[in-house]
Amino acid sequence: MTSLHAVPTAADITVSHALIAPLIHRTPVLTCRAINAMTGADLYFKCENFQKIGAFKMRGAANAALRLSPAERARGLATHSSGNHAQAVARAAQELGVPAYIVMPENAPQVKVAGTRSYGAEVIFCASTPEARTAKLAEVVAATGAYFIHPFDDYNVIAGQATAAKELLEDAGSELDILMAPVGGGGLLSGTALTAHYFAPQALVIASEPHAVDDAYRSFHSGKIEHNASTDTIADGLRTPLSQKTFDLIRQHVDEIIRVEETEIIHAMRQVWERMKIIIEPSCAVPLAAVFAQPDTFRGKRVGIILTGGNVDISQLPF
Amino acid sequence: MTSLHAVPTAADITVSHALIAPLIHRTPVLTCRAINAMTGADLYFKCENFQKIGAFKMRGAANAALRLSPAERARGLATHSSGNHAQAVARAAQELGVPAYIVMPENAPQVKVAGTRSYGAEVIFCASTPEARTAKLAEVVAATGAYFIHPFDDYNVIAGQATAAKELLEDAGSELDILMAPVGGGGLLSGTALTAHYFAPQALVIASEPHAVDDAYRSFHSGKIEHNASTDTIADGLRTPLSQKTFDLIRQHVDEIIRVEETEIIHAMRQVWERMKIIIEPSCAVPLAAVFAQPDTFRGKRVGIILTGGNVDISQLPF
Numbered sequence: 281m282t283s284l285h286a287v288p289t290a291a292d293i294t295v296s297h298a299l300i301a302p303l304i305h306r307t308p309v310l311t312c313r314a315i316n317a318m319t320g321a322d323l324y325f326k327c328e329n330f331q332k333i334g335a336f337k338m339r340g341a342a343n344a345a346l347r348l349s350p351a352e353r354a355r356g357l358a359t360h361s362s363g364n365h366a367q368a369v370a371r372a373a374q375e376l377g378v379p380a381y382i383v384m385p386e387n388a389p390q391v392k393v394a395g396t397r398s399y400g401a402e403v404i405f406c407a408s409t410p411e412a413r414t415a416k417l418a419e420v421v422a423a424t425g426a427y428f429i430h431p432f433d434d435y436n437v438i439a440g441q442a443t444a445a446k447e448l449l450e451d452a453g454s455e456l457d458i459l460m461a462p463v464g465g466g467g468l469l470s471g472t473a474l475t476a477h478y479f480a481p482q483a484l485v486i487a488s489e490p491h492a493v494d495d496a497y498r499s500f501h502s503g504k505i506e507h508n509a510s511t512d513t514i515a516d517g518l519r520t521p522l523s524q525k526t527f528d529l530i531r532q533h534v535d536e537i538i539r540v541e542e543t544e545i546i547h548a549m550r551q552v553w554e555r556m557k558i559i560i561e562p563s564c565a566v567p568l569a570a571v572f573a574q575p576d577t578f579r580g581k582r583v584g585i586i587l588t589g590g591n592v593d594i595s596q597l598p599f
Numbered sequence: 600m601t602s603l604h605a606v607p608t609a610a611d612i613t614v615s616h617a618l619i620a621p622l623i624h625r626t627p628v629l630t631c632r633a634i635n636a637m638t639g640a641d642l643y644f645k646c647e648n649f650q651k652i653g654a655f656k657m658r659g660a661a662n663a664a665l666r667l668s669p670a671e672r673a674r675g676l677a678t679h680s681s682g683n684h685a686q687a688v689a690r691a692a693q694e695l696g697v698p699a700y701i702v703m704p705e706n707a708p709q710v711k712v713a714g715t716r717s718y719g720a721e722v723i724f725c726a727s728t729p730e731a732r733t734a735k736l737a738e739v740v741a742a743t744g745a746y747f748i749h750p751f752d753d754y755n756v757i758a759g760q761a762t763a764a765k766e767l768l769e770d771a772g773s774e775l776d777i778l779m780a781p782v783g784g785g786g787l788l789s790g791t792a793l794t795a796h797y798f799a800p801q802a803l804v805i806a807s808e809p810h811a812v813d814d815a816y817r818s819f820h821s822g823k824i825e826h827n828a829s830t831d832t833i834a835d836g837l838r839t840p841l842s843q844k845t846f847d848l849i850r851q852h853v854d855e856i857i858r859v860e861e862t863e864i865i866h867a868m869r870q871v872w873e874r875m876k877i878i879i880e881p882s883c884a885v886p887l888a889a890v891f892a893q894p895d896t897f898r899g900k901r902v903g904i905i906l907t908g909g910n911v912d913i914s915q916l917p918f
Contacts, residue, residue: 308627329876550913557648557909559876590876594869599914 283347287529288439290478293471296343296439297446303342303375304443307331309451309584314555319571320579324456325552326448329560329590333367333399336444336468336588337431341368343440344429345376353378356426360406360413362388363517364589365431370401381426383417391593432467433523442471448584449480456483457581460567462588463487463496463537464518466526472586473533483584484535486577488570490514491539495521500530500537514542514598517563517588538570538577545569546598552587553599562598564588602666606848607758609797612790615662615758616765622661622694623762626650628770628903633874638890639898643775644871645767648879648909652686652718655763655787655907656750660687662759663748664695672697675745679725679732681707682836683908684750689720700745702736710912751786752842761790767903768799775802776900779886781907782806782815782856783837785845791905792852802903803854805896807889809834810858815841819849819856833861833917836882836907857889857896864888865917871906872918881917883907 281299284292307327316323328336345357356379359369366382373380380401384393385408393403406416421428430437445459459476463469473485489496490513498506505527511519522530540548549565552558564587571578571585600618603611626646635642647655664676675698678688685701692699699720703712704727712722725735740747749756764778778795782788792804808815809832817825824846830838841849859867868884871877883906890897890904 334876553878553913557653557878559872559878594872594916595918597913597916 281347283344284435284439286435288435288442288474292439293442293446293475293478297443299346300339300342300440300443303332303346303372304338305331306447309448310556310558312556315551315568318551319575321571322582323571324448324452324582324584325556326444326584326586327558328444329558329564329587331589333364333371334589334591335364335368336441336586337364337368338371339443340434340437340440340467341365341372341429344427344434344436345372347436348427352427356381356424357429358417358420358424358426359383359429359431360417361431362392364591366392366396367399369429370396370399373401374399379424379426381420381424383413383420385413431520432465433525435525437467438471438474438525438529440471441468442475444468444586445472445475445584446479448586449475452582452584454582456480456584458484458486458578458583460486460488460570460583460585462515462518462563462566463489463530464563465520466496466522466530468586468588469534470526470529473529477533485533486570487530487534487537488567489537489539490518490545490566491541493519494539496530497537497539499527500534503531515545515563515566517561518566538574540566540569540573544573548572550599559590559592559594560587561589561592600666602663603754603758605754607754607761607793611758612761612765612794612797616762618665619658619661619759619762622651622665622691623657624650625766628767629875629877631875634870634887637870638894640890641901642887642890643767643771643901643903644875645763645903645905646877647763648877648883648906650908652683652690653908653910654683654687655760655905656683656687657690658762659756659759659786660684660691660748663753663755664691666755667746671746675700675743676748677736677739677743677745678702678748678750679736680750681711683910685711685715686718688748689715689718692720693718698743698745700739700743702732702739704732750839751784752844754844756786757790757793757844757848759790760787761794763787763905764791764794764903765798767905768794771901771903773901775799775903777803777805777897777902779805779807779889779902779904781834781837781882781885782808782849783882784839785815785841785849787905787907788853789845789848792848796852804852805889806849806853806856807886808856808858809837809864809885810860812838813858815849816856816858818846819853822850834864834882834885836880837885857893859885859888859892863892867891869918878909878911878913879906880908880911
C-alpha cells in the first residue's frame with residue numbers, strides 16, 4: 281500500500297475502504313418518519329456521530345496513517361488542530377502503536393486537550409496564530425520525522441472521508457437522488473462528490489454552508505479560493521477555507537451549495553435531537569437546515585445526508 | 600386473541616411479541632467501549648429511546664389494544680397519564696384507527712398536551728389530584744365505553760413491556776449474566792423479570808431506583824406496598840408506587856434493587872449522552888448509575904440494560 285498523490289480513483293476509494301475497515305465503525309443509516317413528514321423527502325442519515333472519536337475524521341486519518349510504509353509510520357503522526365481531526369490522528373496513532381504529536385493553540389479548550397491526550401498523544405502548545413501553528417508544526421516534524429496529516433488538503437484524507445458516502449449508498453437500500461454534506465475545509469465534501477461521481481452518477485451532490493462563513497459558496501461561484509472575514513457561526517467545524525485540492529474537486533463534482541442562517545441551523549439541530557434522540561454537533565445540522573430552507577429542491581426525493589459528528593459541549597447548548 | 604387475565608406465560612410473551620411487531624420498532628442494542636472500560640463490565644444497551652413515541656411504553660399499550668375484540672377496540676382506548684404512557688395509548692389508537700381519550704391534570708406541561716394531541720387523541724382535563732383523575736377517567740369510560748389501559752397494573756401491559764428484554768436477549772449475541780431495568784410503577788421491571796425467568800433463567804434481575812423515591816426498594820424488603828413521602832427526583836418516570844400485580848411479580852422474580860443518588864443519575868446520564876451520542880431521559884440513566892455505584896457487582900459480567908426512553912426537554916437539562 282502506498283500514499284495517494286493524485287485525485288483518488290474509484291479503485292483507490294474501494295481499497296481505502298477495505299484498508300480502514302479494522303479501524304472504523306460501520307456506522308448505521310437512520311431514517312425518521314417525523315422529519316420525512318416535515319420535509320416531504322425521504323431522508324437517509326449516515327450517523328458519523330457514532331464513529332470512533334465521534335466524527336467522520338477518523339476515516340481520513342486512518343487512511344493516511346495506514347498508507348504509510350512501516351518505517352514512516354513508526355516515526356509517528358503529527359497535525360495541528362484543536363478539533364475532531366486532532367483526536368482522529370491521536371486515535372489512529374494509538375491503534376497503530378505509534379506516537380502522535382498534536383500542535384494546539386495555547387488557548388485551546390481544556391476538554392479538547394484532555395480528549396486528545398486521552399488517546400496517548402503528546403500535545404505541543406503554540407501561540408494562537410496561523411503562523412505560529414505552522415512554524416511549531418514544522419519544528420515538531422523536523423525534530424521527530426513524524427508524518428504530517430493535513431486535515432483535508434491530502435488525497436489520502438479525501439479518499440478516507442469518501443468512504444462515508446460509499447457506505448451510505450450501500451446501506452440506504454435504494455438509489456439516492458441527492459447526496460448532501462456540509463463544507464468547511466472541503467475534505468468530506470470533495471470525498472463525497474468523488475464517491476457520487478464514481479458510484480452514484482445519477483445523484484446530485486448538494487453542499488450546505490452557514491451564510492456567516494460562506495467562503496465555499498463564494499469560491500464555487502467566483503472560481504478562486506475565497507476567505508471569510510468573520511468566523512461567527514455556531515457551526516464551528518465549518519469556519520475553515522478550502523484548499524487547492526478540495527476546491528478543484530468541489531468545482532468539478534459538486535452541483536450546488538446552499539447557504540443557511542444560524543437560526544435555521546439551530547432549528548434543524550433541535551429537530552434531530554428531539555425527533556431522532558441522537559446527539560449531533562451544530563456543523564452537521566447544516567444540510568438538514570438547507571432541506572428545510574429550500575423544500576422544493578428536495579420534496580419527493582431520496583436524499584442521503586452525512587451527519588458528520590456528535591462532539592458538542594452539552595453544558596453549552598443553544599436551546 | 601384475547602386479553603390476559605393471569606400472570607403471562609412464556610407463550611403469552613412470545614405471542615404478544617408477534618402481535619405487536621407491526622406497531623413497534625425493533626430497537627437496536629448498542630455497546631460502548633468507553634463505558635465498558637469505565638465499569639469493567641460488558642454492557643448491552645437496549646435503546647427504547649428510539650422506540651415509537653420515544654419510549655418502551657408503546658409495547659404495553661399496543662399489546663393491550665391489540666388483544667381487545669374488534670367491537671371493544673372500536674369504542675376506543677382511554678387512560679390517565681401526562682407522560683409517555685399517554686402518548687403510547689394515543690399512538691396505538693391512531694395506528695388502529697380508533698379514538699383515544701386521555702385524562703390529564705390541568706397543569707400538565709403544554710408540550711405533553713400537544714404531543715398527545717398530535718397523535719389525534721382527545722385530551723380531557725381534570726384537577727391535579729389522584730381522586731379527580733380517577734373520577735374523571737371513570738366518567739369518560741362510562742360515557743364512551745372506551746377500554747382503560749392502566750399504565751402498569753394490567754397483565755397485557757406487563758406482557759408487552761416484557762418483549763423489550765426478550766429482544767435484548769435475542770440481540771445481545773451471547774448469554775447475559777444480569778438484566779437491569781429501572782422501577783417506577785413496575786410494569787417494565789415485572790415484564791423484564793418474567794422474561795428472564797422464562798428465557799434466561801441463568802440471569803440475575805437487578806432493578807435500580809432513585810434513593811429519593813425508594814418505595815419499591817422498601818416494598819421489596821418489607822413485603823408490602825410502600826409509598827413515597829416525596830417525589831423529589833429528576834427521574835420523573837419513577838415516582839409512581841407499585842401496584843399489586845407488579846409488586847407480586849417483583850417480589851417473586853427480582854433479585855435485588857439498588858438505590859442511587861440524584862448526582863449519580865445525572866452523572867450516568869451525561870456519560871451516555873457524551874460517550875454514546877444518544878439522548879436518554881433521566882429515568883433511564885438509573886440502572887447505569889447503579890453499575891457505577893456498585894462496580895463489584897457488575898465487573899466482568901455481561902449486563903443487559905434497558906434504556907427506557909428519550910423524551911426530555913432539551914431546554915431544561917441538568918448539565
